[in-house]
Amino acid sequence: MIDQADRLRQIIDSLKIKQAEAQANLLNSMRRKTSKVITVTSGKGGVGKTNVTINLAIALSEMGYRVVILDVDFGLANIDVLFGIIPKYTLLDVIHNDMSILEILAEGPKNIKFISGGSGVEELVKLDKIQIERFIENIALLDKISDVIIIDTGAGLSDNVMSFVMAADEVLLVTTPEPTSITDAYALIKMVSNRNKEKLIRVIVNRAENSNEAIDILNKLAVVSDKFLSLKLHSLGYIVQDEAVIKAVKMQQPFSLSFPKSHAARHIREISKKLMEKKEEDKELTNTGIKSFINRLVNFWNN
Ligand SMILES: Nc1ncnc2c1ncn2[C@@H]1O[C@H](COP(=O)(O)OP(=O)(O)OP(=O)(O)O)[C@@H](O)[C@H]1O
Numbered sequence: 001m002i003d004q005a006d007r008l009r010q011i012i013d014s015l016k017i018k019q020a021e022a023q024a025n026l027l028n029s030m031r032r033k034t035s036k037v038i039t040v041t042s043g044k045g046g047v048g049k050t051n052v053t054i055n056l057a058i059a060l061s062e063m064g065y066r067v068v069i070l071d072v073d074f075g076l077a078n079i080d081v082l083f084g085i086i087p088k089y090t091l092l093d094v095i096h097n098d099m100s101i102l103e104i105l106a107e108g109p110k111n112i113k114f115i116s117g118g119s120g121v122e123e124l125v126k127l128d129k130i131q132i133e134r135f136i137e138n139i140a141l142l143d144k145i146s147d148v149i150i151i152d153t154g155a156g157l158s159d160n161v162m163s164f165v166m167a168a169d170e171v172l173l174v175t176t177p178e179p180t181s182i183t184d185a186y187a188l189i190k191m192v193s194n195r196n197k198e199k200l201i202r203v204i205v206n207r208a209e210n211s212n213e214a215i216d217i218l219n220k221l222a223v224v225s226d227k228f229l230s231l232k233l234h235s236l237g238y239i240v241q242d243e244a245v246i247k248a249v250k251m252q253q254p255f256s257l258s259f260p261k262s263h264a265a266r267h268i269r270e271i272s273k274k275l276m277e278k279k280e281e282d283k284e285l286t287n288t289g290i291k292s293f294i295n296r297l298v299n300f301w302n303n
């Protein structure tokens with residue numbers, strides 16, 4: 001009996017500590033004057049970037065963070081399909097129709113805000129200096145209304161995607177256990193390392209069979225990146241192959257809302273916690289926020 005009571009007390013204590021930590025983390029983020037800009041990308045297409053983006057946004061929102069998703073996939077509109085909503089406006093309306101960035105926000109579930117890039121990003125490249133400055137002042141409003149901005153990109157090693165990768169405060173690189181997906185992920189890491197070895201890249205293995213398979217892949221990628229590219233990778237975790245994801249996609253709903261008890265939903269919650277933990281590598285981050293992000297983006301295009 002005494003054992004059980006002790007055990008219960010221990011559990012309650014550890015819950016209290018966890019709660020206090022979560023509150024401290026949240027307060028920390030609220031104190032940030034700028035949002036954390038995260039680019040979600042992959043070497044190979046179809047590995048789960050859009051699903052990660054949306055469900056991570058939901059998990060973060062449930063933790064109390066304010067999240068904006070920016071969809072810059074130039075191909076098919078992705079996020080809208082999974083949210084089952086069609087945004088009225090895109091970034092183009094900010095660039096050409098003088099709308100405020102706040103006016104073009106679409107409302108997703110759990111209070112998540114969502115911006116469709118449309119072909120607006122390609123248009124941005126064509127703007128002159130004064131127009132860009134006006135755009136930056138406009139988009140900087142996002143820092144005031146969000147803690148995290150998640151950018152969902154298309155796959156691949158194109159200049160467009162690379163510019164979003166290089167400009168981000170941190171990069172979430174998604175791969176599956178498929179050998180082609182891993183080699184393409186490595187190719188992307190190599191391109192990043194050629195430009196900036198300090199870039200914060202966190203890897204997620206999606207569609208893993210089990211944790212051992214995922215850990216093995218994460219370790220191998222980290223070892224080769226360190227050895228051959230001198231770039232330190234960080235692993236963020238894994239999501240198992242889960243029928244719930246496929247079902248939810250067919251229903252045009254985020255799996256963490258339709259199937260909150262699924263393995264995939266649990267794994268994405270673990271990933272979101274790890275993402276927001278105060279970490280050593282965070283100290284290196286300076287000039288965070290959407291304004292610095294756009295400045296780096298423009299610099300990338302002009303070089
Ligand atoms: N954990 C998972 N378990 C089972 N199926 C998954 C999982 N993750 C993704 N999928 C499947 O992979 C498909 C592609 O996912 P998603 O659209 O998120 O990939 P993507 O990387 O955004 O693709 P694209 O490169 O075309 O933008 C989903 O429709 C789903 O069927």
Ligand SMILES: [Mg+2]
Nearest residue numbers: 049050073078
């Ligand atoms: Mg996608």
